[in-house]
Each structure stands twice: as structure tokens, then as C-alpha cells.
Amino acid sequence: MKATAKAHTNIALIKYWGKRNEALILPTNSSLSITLDKFYTTTTVEFNKEQATDEFYLDGQQVNEKEQKKITKFLDVIRKLAGKQEYAIIHSINNVPTAAGFASSASGLAALAAAATKAIGLAVDRRMLSQIARRGSGSACRSIYGGYVEWQKGEKSDGTDSYAVPILDAKEWDLTVLSVMLESKPKKVLSREGMKRTVDTSVFYDGWLQSVDNDLSIVKQALAVKDFEMLGTVVEKNALKMHATTLGADPPFLYWQSGTLEVMEEVASLRSNGIQAYFTIDAGPNVKVLCEPKDEQQVIAALNSLVAVREIFVCHPGPGVTYVPTS
Numbered sequence: 196m197k198a199t200a201k202a203h204t205n206i207a208l209i210k211y212w213g214k215r216n217e218a219l220i221l222p223t224n225s226s227l228s229i230t231l232d233k234f235y236t237t238t239t240v241e242f243n244k245e246q247a248t249d250e251f252y253l254d255g256q257q258v259n260e261k262e263q264k265k266i267t268k269f270l271d272v273i274r275k276l277a278g279k280q281e282y283a284i285i286h287s288i289n290n291v292p293t294a295a296g297f298a299s300s301a302s303g304l305a306a307l308a309a310a311a312t313k314a315i316g317l318a319v320d321r322r323m324l325s326q327i328a329r330r331g332s333g334s335a336c337r338s339i340y341g342g343y344v345e346w347q348k349g350e351k352s353d354g355t356d357s358y359a360v361p362i363l364d365a366k367e368w369d370l371t372v373l374s375v376m377l378e379s380k381p382k383k384v385l386s387r388e389g390m391k392r393t394v395d396t397s398v399f400y401d402g403w404l405q406s407v408d409n410d411l412s413i414v415k416q417a418l419a420v421k422d423f424e425m426l427g428t429v430v431e432k433n434a435l436k437m438h439a440t441t442l443g444a445d446p447p448f449l450y451w452q453s454g455t456l457e458v459m460e461e462v463a464s465l466r467s468n469g470i471q472a473y474f475t476i477d478a479g480p481n482v483k484v485l486c487e488p489k490d491e492q493q494v495i496a497a498l499n500s501l502v503a504v505r506e507i508f509v510c511h512p513g514p515g516v517t518y519v520p521t522s
């Protein structure tokens with residue numbers, strides 16, 4: 196009744212931005228990401244008949260009531276599938292600089308889904324595991340697999356055809372993803388809230404929906420022929436369109452800060468000097484810069500010269516969920 200799993204974060208090249216069903220976490224569009232080697236969460240789950248409630252410890256500290264409720268709601272999905280009513284003690288260690296605004300929900304929920312299903316004795320294949328992880332946080336369904344991963348949005352209202360599929364193995368194409376941590380202020384709009392506000396109110400949301408499928412097919416084509424310029428160009432455009440939708444929301448909001456623009460401008464200037472580098476940005480001010488491993492040192496040096504840059508984490512495509520022996 197005890198299991199430990201490890202899952203890595205992922206960065207979306209084509210963004211998941213909007214839900215068609217909030218309870219089941221079903222997206223309005225398909226998305227595609229790279230699972231990263233550097234950041235991961237390791238989670239141990241132990242179900243126990245004596246437990247009166249779930250207890251969740253993150254990096255050794257018990258989380259607050261709100262976080263606790265989210266975990267219980269997620270474990271209820273697994274308990275229902277398993278037909279069991281036991282509560283669990285969960286210990287999660289985050290190897291993600293969360294305080295710096297790097298998303299940990301993807302690795303956190305993917306590791307929890309994997310450890311909890313195993314600990315409760317539920318036999319699931321990867322596809323089912325991806326569907327379960329999705330119920331905790333949409334982007335978590337992609338972290339089940341390593342390398343380049345597509346989350347197929349599906350059409351069904353029960354969500355049984357909405358899960359991730361692997362597209363290209365991590366070792367098939369090594370790219371560099373620089374996670375650029377900025378000197379930034381805390382963000383005001385969380386991704387779940389921002390996504391909802393955009394779907395409900397943004398006058399630009401239709402434009403997003405009209406173009407995202409084409410962006411996705413170009414990325415898949417670029418992955419098939421390993422064309423970095425084709426990949427980077429569309430990845431950047433897709434991120435810009437996602438962020439443009441927030442400006443059309445009511446009330447409008449923007450995840451970028453001044454440092455975000457500094458990095459975007461530096462990436463453009465690297466390109467005008469013949470170095471292929473492209474950016475993408477999630478629901479926060481930090482920027483991810485993509486380049487080929489041969490240009491990695493030059494791109495790092497250029498970004499490090501910016502005053503807004505606090506730290507750069509060098510990432511590459513990483514593995515999917517793995518189980519760790521429990522002591």
C-alpha cells in the first residue's frame with residue numbers, strides 16, 4: 196500500500212490555454228510539450244486504514260487547508276476508480292524552484308497520480324495514467340511521457356479520449372531549453388484563473404482557437420524533419436498569441452514584466468546575429484529560451500549580461516514517469 200514515483204516538469208511548445216470542461220479538466224485545444232530533465236518531483240503515497248483524512252507534506256512541511264483539499268479531491272478520483280475508501284499520507288519532494296515561479300503542478304500531479312494509483316493497487320497503463328493526472332492539472336497529463344509529447348484534446352464529454360501521447364523520444368532530438376529566472380514581482384493572476392477569465396471574456400480568444408491547430412501541425416512537421424528554425428518560429432508565435440488573449444480579457448491582464456521584454460529583445464538580437472534562439476513564456480514573467488546545444492554557451496552568455504536575469508537553469512529533454520523503490 197506504499198509507492199514512490201518521480202515525474203519531471205514540461206514546457207509547452209504549443210500551449211494548452213482554455214478548458215471546455217472545468218471539472219474534468221478537458222481542454223479546448225490540443226497542446227505539445229517537452230518534458231525537461233532538470234526539474235522533477237518525487238512523491239511517496241501510503242494508504243492506511245487507520246488514517247482519518249489525507250495528510251500531504253511538501254518538502255517536509257504540511258501544506259495549508261486549501262492545498263490539502265485539492266489533493267483530497269484528486270485522490271477521491273483515484274479512490275473511486277479503485278473502489279476503496281482509505282486515506283493516505285503523502286510526502287512530496289520538489290526539485291523545482293517553485294518560489295521562483297517555475298510551475299511544479301505538472302510534475303507534482305503526475306508523480307502523485309503515478310504513486311497513488313500504484314499504492315492503492317489500481318492497474319493502469321500509461322494512457323489511463325495520463326487521463327488520471329489530467330484531472331489534477333491539465334499539463335500534468337503530458338509529464339507521464341518523456342521527450343516530446345502531445346496532449347490530444349479529445350472530443351468526448353466524459354474525457355476518455357483526452358490524454359497525452361508520446362511523439363518523439365528525448366534522445367531522438369537534443370535541444371537546449373534555458374529556464375531564465377528573472378528578478379520579478381509575484382504574479383497576480385494564477386494560470387487556472389487567467390485561463391478561465393480569457394475563455395469567458397477575451398475578445399481575442401476566437402483568434403487563438405482559429406490558429407492553434409495549424410501551429411500544432413507545423414510543430415509536428417518540424418519534429419518529424421528536425422527543423423529547428425521551423426520549430427522555433429512557430430513556438431514563439433504560439434506563445435505570443437496565447438499572451439495576446441490576456442490583453443483582450445475583461446479585466447485585462449499581462450504575465451510579462453519588464454525583464455520578460457528584455458529577454459525577448461535579446462533573443463531577437465541573437466537571431467539578427469545569426470544565432471538561432473527562440474522564446475516561449477507560460478503564465479508568469481519567466482522566459483524559456485530554446486536553442487541548439489551547439490549554441491548553448493553563447494546564448495547563456497548573452498542572457499547573463501542582462502540585469503533582469505537572476506539565474507539560468509540549463510535543461511534538455513528528459514524522461515517520463517518512473518517508479519522508485521520505497522524503503
Ligand code: DP6
Pocket residue numbers: 206207209210211212220226300331332333334335386387477478
Ligand atoms: C500556460 O496545467 O497549470 O502553462 O489545468 O488549470 O491546472 P490547470 O492548468 P495548468 O496550465 C498550464 C498553462 C500553461 C500552458 C501549458 O503548459 O500548456
